[in-house]
Amino acid sequence: KAGVTQTPRYLIKTRGQQVTLSCSPISGHRSVSWYQQTPGQGLQFLFEYFSETQRNKGNFPGRFSGRQFSNSRSEMNVSTLELGDSALYLCASSLESGGPYEQYFGPGTRLTVT
Amino acid sequence: AQTVTQSQPEMSVQEAETVTLSCTYDTSENNYYLFWYKQPPSRQMILVIRQEAYKQQNATENRFSVNFQKAAKSFSLKISDSQLGDTAMYFCAFLFSSRTYKYIFGTGTRLKVLA
Numbered sequence: 592k593a594g595v596t597q598t599p600r601y602l603i604k605t606r607g608q609q610v611t612l613s614c615s616p617i618s619g620h621r622s623v624s625w626y627q628q629t630p631g632q633g634l635q636f637l638f639e640y641f642s643e644t645q646r647n648k649g650n651f652p653g654r655f656s657g658r659q660f661s662n663s664r665s666e667m668n669v670s671t672l673e674l675g676d677s678a679l680y681l682c683a684s685s686l687e688s689g690g691p692y693e694q695y696f697g698p699g700t701r702l703t704v705t
Numbered sequence: 706a707q708t709v710t711q712s713q714p715e716m717s718v719q720e721a722e723t724v725t726l727s728c729t730y731d732t733s734e735n736n737y738y739l740f741w742y743k744q745p746p747s748r749q750m751i752l753v754i755r756q757e758a759y760k761q762q763n764a765t766e767n768r769f770s771v772n773f774q775k776a777a778k779s780f781s782l783k784i785s786d787s788q789l790g791d792t793a794m795y796f797c798a799f800l801f802s803s804r805t806y807k808y809i810f811g812t813g814t815r816l817k818v819l820a
Contacts (some may be wrong), residue, residue, distance in 0.1 A: 594749070621773065633711075634798075634808075634810035647806070681750065690806060691806070696742075
C-alpha cells in the first residue's frame with residue numbers, strides 16, 4: 592500500500608506571496624492532519640480534516656487554511672507569506688478521526704520564504 | 706492546557722549501549738495516550754511505541770520500551786542495544802481523548818548513535 596505523499600517536496604517563495612501544499616493520504620484513510628515543524632518548536636498542529644470537514648484547529652492565524660476533497664486528498668494554503676512561515680510542513684493520515692488512531696506521516700514539504 | 710516537554714535537545718550513545726530519552730507532560734485529563742515517534746534524517750516520521758494511560762503495564766516493542774509513571778506525568782523511552790539506524794529525531798506526543806482528539810508534540814530529542 593502506498594504511503595502518504597506530499598507535493599511539492601521543496602518550495603521557495605517570496606514574502607507576501609501565497610502557497611498551496613498538497614497531501615495524498617494512504618488509501619482508505621479518511622483523516623488528514625497538518626503540522627508545522629520548526630527547529631526548537633517541534634511539531635505544531637495546524638488542523639485536521641475528516642470527511643471534507645475541518646474537525647480540529649490549532650492556534651495559527653487565519654492566513655493558514657485547508658480543505659479536503661471527496662477522495663480524502665487535502666490541500667493547505669498559506670496566504671501573505673511571512674519569513675517566519677519557513678518550515679517543514681508535514682501531513683499525516685489516519686484511518687478515522689476522533690480516536691487514538693495511529694498517524695502515518697508524509698515526507699513533508701520544505702517551504703522557504705525569502 | 707496540555708503541554709509536552711522534552712528537556713534533552715541532543716543526546717548521543719555508543720552502539721550496543723542503552724539510552725533513555727525523557728518526556729514529561731502536563732494534563733488534568735485522566736484518559737489519554739502517549740506516543741514516541743522517530744524521524745530519521747531526511748526520512749518520514751514513524752511510530753515507535755504507544756502507551757494507553759489506563760494501562761499500568763509499560764509498553765514494549767522489541768528493543769524499545771517505555772517507563773510510564775502516571776502520577777509523575779513522565780513517559781521516558783529506553784532504547785536497548787542501540788544501533789546506527791536508531792540515529793534520528795525522537796518526538797514524544799500526547800493525545801487526549803476529549804470531544805476532539807488532538808496530538809500535542811514535544812520539541813524533540815536528536816539522538817546520535819556512535820560507531
